[in-house]
Amino acid sequence: MRKRLIYFVGGIFLPLPLLAYVGPGAGFAFLGSFLFVFLAFFVALFNLVTLPIRVVIRAIRRSRALKRARVKRVIILGFDGMDYKLASELMKQGRLPNFKKLAEEGSFLPLKSTEPPLSPVAWSTFSTGVNPGKHNIFDFLARDPKTYLPKLSASEILPPKKYLKIGKWQIPISKPKIELLRKSRAMWKVLGDSGVYAQVLRVPFTFPPEKFYGLQLAGLGTPDLRGTQGTFTYFSEEEKPGDFELSEGIFLKLEKVNGYYKGRIPGPPHPFKKGEVLNKEFKVFPLGEDAVKIKTEDGEMEVRKGVLSPWFRMDFRAGVAKVSGIAQWYLHSTSPLRIYLSPINLNPEKPAMPLSHPSIFAVYLAKKNGPFATLGMAEDTWALNEGVLDEEGYIQQVYNANRERERIFFDALPKSREGLLISVFEYPDRIQHMFWRYIDPQSPAPRDSRKKEVVEAIYRVYQDADRIVGETTKRLRKGDLLMIVSDHGFGPFRRGVNINGWLMKEGYLHLKEGRDGSGKWFADVDWSRTVAYGFGLSGVYINMKGREKEGIVAPKEAEALKREIREKLLKLYDEEKGERPVAAAFLREEIYKGPYVKNAPDIIVGYRLGYRVSWESAVGKVVEPVVVDNTRRWSGDHGFTSEQIPGIFFCNKKVASERASLMDIAPTVYDLLGVKTPAFVEGKNLGVKL
Template identity: 40%
Template structure:
């Protein structure tokens, strides 16, 4: 890096961009703005984290340390005392029933914007994962992945029909009475009452409009009458849920009218915090979210914007999922343009999550033999949907380049790559077969329930590894502390090189004791053994939630969630582009925070492990 500090650093995050797809599209001339950055050189890789998960990887980007230094190891975590599974991104603490709950960020450590703030340099941070509750900083921050919906979860939708059937994943169902003529009285489901845990609802009516295929939602919200058209996403309905005598929760909801006649079928998005009046602060300063919404319009605030659960539950189609993804792109680009147009110094960061979500849900269309295609009609029009979103990413790069001058460092990057997810490995079933996990009579282990803890030495939950049932840590632990290291190494050795005999392939490249993977003050919170799956494989849906399967150890993944990156990190590096020369060999996510700080003439944080990538 030149001895003259730069004035601005602009970071554009495109979550999950896969280097091999970028390279192929560059070779075909389909990414002109990426080509402006790469020149004639190859696409640089940036080593991701173990595990290669969005919240883990971006937390390392922000802090310059591995997960042992920032404490985020997975989307999920467990309370070892109770074996209760919870979010790995944040949690709520309530010291007294008389006091409101307080959100606590699971990501710790000093971020690049912390260091810049201490040096008097401002930052604008848009939708960085694990930034809820929002960090105080010199500048502005809008929290990203980790912000809950109004019910406190990752995203709970509602499905309305005369015969809605059973609820799917993260879904409420509401049965309606519809004679085909009269207005339908029903309700929107909002937050839970913090004391009774009962659903707080708001009454609405659904009335057919004279125009065919149009329904009007009548409510006390804004607007009072919201017209929605069959097959199209509506605008936002602002609605207030009365939680108590002196407390209300303001939410915003969108609708998809799946069918109007002969009887109504309606889909409602998860209720998001209203950015103009959020239940908990989602930005720093707290009024920043309101200011942003007043300038660009209301926007999704929940950490998971793209409604993948609606597609998983087959309530919405792939085309309707992609239409909602388009809205996500428009929102984020509007935010980015607003901020870049007034950005004159410091750090700017904006994350576009959508490429990751599209690849998770539509990877199967790249592979005709993917098990998730079985029994479903092929749609050749969707075969190029992933590449379409890479082209949208290229447009974002062009938008950023329009705001770059000769004193700006532009970084365009992904946190990890992507791969297929065709087969799942039942890790808890493997532990059971090895005599390390025992179910109580009649137990399934789902959500870590029904396990005989007096006879269990190890168990799995989350996407990245397994835990010992350790004395003094787990509530009913039986593994003595002096046994722990040898047991970790024994399990890791047995898992490494595990084979899927049905396919004749290795399903687990390696498994590693945590002390071989992590350093820092939070290593004790990490999984005891980290499992590096081979491309095409991943931990099973059941084992990730603490379940034990009765069938074979390996099983086809039949879900629409058909691509993934929770595999051997060496197999899914991210991409890295800069508008200035940089060290391409050996670049890792830990190097980005030091690179940003060096560019702005600020010394790196005392705990940061990486090194600047620019000369």
């Protein structure tokens, strides 16, 4: 009864974004505690009064859609990064019996991704049924042409504009801005407009959540409590972080006191003091050789060596305001004492930023299923790259997060009676990125484990996904339609292409006098002589006059220049390996159409399997040589052309179409649920045969 009441309350009340902490430099919950409650009361009252009218309108729309609907419910499982070729091979070997059964009784097709086949681009196309030119997401990163600096492409967080300043203190008196930058209209919004209910669980790049008729939990793109995409902390009693040279994360020394160690956990930026950070004191008590007890004012927990801890709540206080987070500990060793702390996730029970629609939905999920990872990329790939989290610890982290998502999905499955239910599981992507080296004999990355769980991590994650499919099909009801999709496939990342180094070598990019390379984000680039620069994971931009701040290329000269660069890119040759790293290079107008094409890179580079943009070029550095080995544990990737790495499409029914693209999912759902496909949608109905 209580659960139903929460659902009921969640369904009828408008979502109210929390006036909360919103990232570096921003103010947070001072207004939250009082004003939020005050406003919530009036919004709730308004909603209660207008409830009967809204219920009638919704019922009329719903009855129209239901009359046309071909199925009662559509369930979509998303497995981020699941590769068509690998899935086919494992099905042949009999390792994926549930997928195989679906393929035999229903449909199995390669699913065409977007160009580039990157998660933000691809999932946005899945969500809307349109090409990137209409949804405005072209990469993980977008550049600001006024500064050549990067921004996240899918969401923007801006601090409050107005503060009351009293000495060193600044009290926010206006709201922060948290905006989803994906444009067009998501399928759940279209369905909701026709009275069809939807539950959308962790679809990537749905942060901040949108208002619509249904429930949503944000996925990839959701920040941590520090406002970043995930910053871990590594503690040690040593002066330096052991053998590691941390390029990401924070290293802090623990201070030895009588019989214990003490340290501080750096939390979010101070809401009222610019440039300061909220900290939390903690103590570590050794418990023999294999365990420690960690204690803060919020509680204590025993942490065993090699075992990722359960979620540990940590509240950061600034006067009357409190920002609540959760994180996990991992004890490396007791002598010397080395402890990893995961990025601090927003506590779903007390979210400092909007995690769900309605906002109470995340609270409900936490109360019902326990705390869960809310950070978009909860799997700490950097900690494994840097070696501060070992392979077993990383695998635990991946599976822990996935079990939480599973619990949420299987809780929702029996409760959603009709309409659409989507749940995305991202663990195939996270495992393949980090463990491809174990299935790729040519990988130059370290293969330092012989443990089966590590060596076979990729096969195991496909098999685990197969188990989820089996559990789901067992629970299907009459009138249910099941689709399974991935946003792209996967391949080896053996060699990195320093695209900016190549542009420099070819005379398109120039450095300031006396420099032989550039630091991050083009710090040493001489824009007065530069005509093109590489940005993000697949883009090349022309340094265009009137568009870029220091642009020098006249728009009428740009077309010829783009074609010239493309031709040369296609001829780029890796002499050491005897291969051409670039499989295709597209001019943006060739592959995108829509109102946001002008925001896309001028050239989209599609790398050949085995190659990707280098780590250095991805952050705007200019270095040589042009092609280098990728020796990081992040050894699998999908920064290739979409043609080389199709995703998967499964359905428990046959489909008429012999080809499928991510764009086709939304119109297929509209057809199944009796909703007219809007004119702006470009995908084609796959024609499910019932």
